[in-house]
Amino acid sequence: MAREAFQTLTEPMYYILLALTGECCGVDIMNKVEELSHGRIRVGPGTLYAMLARFEQHDIIRLTAEDGRRKSYVITDTGIDMLTKEYARLKTMVEDGALYMKDFL
Known part of the structure; x- marks a missing residue:
């Protein structure tokens, strides 16, 4: 299953999947990742x-259109499930750390 292949997501993977919650081509994905991460990624x-090839191979995204070299993709239900689980994991980590980090922030 895809979740085993991608036990946790790297930041670029996470932002690529966020970008693909709407249909995008490669250039649009690169721009959205930079925008969503406020220029950090x-x-x-x-x-x-x-990454797109790996995601497509594991049914995390699907090809929606192809016009010459320009290909568009969108996240699948499997990808949404993976993204949702990763979001929850990250949120839990922040919540767990909040108690311990309050004196340092």
Whole structure:
């Protein structure tokens, strides 16, 4: 199952999936990742297309349109489930740390 292959998501993976909650092509994904992360994460074409291929292979995203070299994708139900679980995991980590970090923030 895809969740085993992607036990936790890297930041670029997380933001790529967030970007694909709406249909996007590669260039749009790169721009959305940078926008969603407030410029912290920049995904280059090599990284992006390698991740898209892996995500598509594991039914996390699906190809929606192809016009020459331009391909568009969208997240699948499997991908939404994975993204939701990762969001919950990250939220739990922040909540767990809040008690201990309050004196440092």
